[in-house]
Amino acid sequence: MTLLKVAGLNKVFGQHYALSDVSFEIAAGEVHALVGENGAGKSTFIKIMTGVYSLDSGTIEWKGQKVDIPNPGASRKIGINVVHQDRHLVPSFTGYENLFVGLDYPTRGVGVNWKAMKRRAEQLRSDFGVEIDLNKTADRMSPPEKTMLEILRAMMLECQLLILDEPTASLTDQEAEKLFALIGRLTAQGTAILYVSHRMDEIFRLSDRITVFRNGQRVDTVNTAETDKEQLIRLMSNAEVKKSQKRATVKSAADKVLEVDRLSTKDGKVRDASLNVRKGEIVGIFGLAGAGRTELLETIYGLRSPSGGSIAVSGRAVKAPAPRSSIENGVVLIPEERKRDALVLGMTIRENMTLPVLKRFSGMLKLRARRERDEVNAWMKEMNVKAAGSEQAIGQLSGGNQQKVVFAKALLSDPVLFLCDEPTQAVDVMTREEIHRLLKAQADKGCGVLFVSSDLQEVLDIADRLYVLHDSRIVAELDNDGVTPEQVLGYCYSHGKGSEQHG
Structure with a gap:
């Protein structure tokens, strides 16, 4: 049975068609993937289906009946829910409280009937086989727990079409498996899934059909x-993906651009970490969620206070790491949460890009506007x-183009060391390859790269x-010569202490 049918959909912003004559169908119980480069129109389509944007022309049919979706409430009422790439949870609320956000709390007399509320939540959790502690507040939950909680919240409203927007961003392979199992249980009960992702392996594993958008049109x-993957890429970009080339091995005698010795933090998120990055080298960091990947980069950059150990950049000791001194020393951070930590969404592209280096464009009394604009x-x-x-608001760009601005801002600082935390998260295949080529080119110029994914x-x-x-410690150092995923995961699940080194 066709659940949702869209025909002749158009959406215009100014003189730009974000969507042009788009048609789309999804059936009950189907996993339907939606793919396209950043800026292809996927997010606009989702926002129209969920009542955030109004359509300019076209029709939407739900179970054979023409419907209007003027606001998010109307979308949820007919059975369409979305789990956004940026999680929409109240950090200080427990799992139970987040489940009922926007719903009527069960009451007893003049107060909330907490027992009935928890009983309903636990029944839902049991029905879908989700194992999370709903007593925890959202800010204490791991990324996969937050994703599962968002899906449970959608199912509180008898969801018939669940839109998942980059649901595995920040999840490891093992954590994603739990999500995939839940998707299987949902579709078995007749729920349709619109799956939006740039990860091709997931798309081919989960989906029944795939719709490709390009430049605001359904291709x-x-x-x-x-x-197959090659055909999809041709449909998405009308071109072949240029794979970045394998780089020559970095000599072990090369100067070290970063040296970290027995680094620890006061909160215990980093413990006795020792590592180094040489000039011209890309060094990867891998671990399961909660292992301390992000926290290690933040401590090196100066966002977290160390309780012990030492950091040296280009042979010079860093006594009190701080973001300002890091930039001055040539260290830049590409953070995992670009919208929260790397960009000011209300500012323009120009203002965001030059914010850390405004001194460069400052005259005696005013900004050298032309020089800034040209650069x-x-x-x-x-x-x-x-x-x-350059005067367009950064918040209006697609995720991939926002990430390109983040990198451009970093490059304006003339860095010697890149600290990259999930730099290709939720970007399309083409942008992912562009970022890889960029980092390899910077390494070829003598920069160091510390890369978390x-x-x-x-x-x-x-x-x-x-x-x-x-568990917040470095347990292995591996030369990437024939290393297999199984070897790496073996260390992730081990409980050995100390560090092992393998050539």
Whole structure:
């Protein structure tokens, strides 16, 4: 049975068609993947289906009846829910309280009937086989727990179409398996899944059909079993993906751009970490969620206070790490949460890009506006940022183009060391390869790169060496020469103490 049918959908922003004559169908119990490069129109389509944006023309049918979706409440009422790439949970609320956000709490007299509330939540959790502690507040939950909680919240409303937008971003392979199992249980009960992801392996594993968007138009809808990755990429970009080339091995005698010795933090998130990065080298860091990957980069950069150990950049000791001194020393951080930690969404592309280096464009009494504008435009061209111009608000760009601006901002600081935390998270295949080529080119120029990713295969594809984190400690250092995913995961699940080194 066709659950949702869209025909002739158009959405215009100014003179730009975000969606043009789009048609789409999804059946009950189907996993339907939606793919396309960043800026192809996927997010706009999702926002129309969930009532965030209104359509300019076209029709939407739900179970054979024409419907209007003027607001998110109307979307949820008919049975459409979305789990966004950026989680929408109240950090200080427990799992139980987050489940009931926007719903009527069960009452007893003049107060909340907490027993009835918890009983309903536990029944739902049991029905879908989700193992999370709903007594925990959202800010204490791991990324996979937050994802599961968002899905449970959607199912509180008798969801018939669940839209998952990059649901495995920041999840390791093992954590993603739990999500995939839940998707299987949902579709077995007749729930349709619109699965939006840039991860091709997941798309081919989970989906029944795939719809491809390009430049705001539906290019094609194909049966998953009858296509392959190369065909999808051709449909998405009308071009072949240029794979970044394997780099020459970095000499072990090369100068060290970063030396970390027995580094620990006051909160225990980093314990006795020792590592180094040489000039011209890309060093990967892998570990399961909660292993301390992000915290290690934040401590090196100066966002967390160390309680012991030492850090040296280009042979000079860093006595009190801080973001300002890190930038001055040539250290830049590409954070995992770009919208929260790397960008000011209300500012323009130009303002975001030059924010850390405004001194460079300052005259005696005023900003050298022309010089600033020329340099920003040059970097936008270099990074292939798709935008109306440098004065466009950064919040209006797609995720991939926002990430390109984050990298351009970092490059304006003339860095010697890149600290990259999930730098390709939720970007399309083409942008992912562009970022890989950029980092390899910077390494070829003599920079060092410390690279964190939840995608183990990505780490193995790009890194010259890698460190494995387990329980806030480095448990292995591996030269990336024939290393297998199974070997790395073996260290992740081990409980050995200390560090092991393997050539």
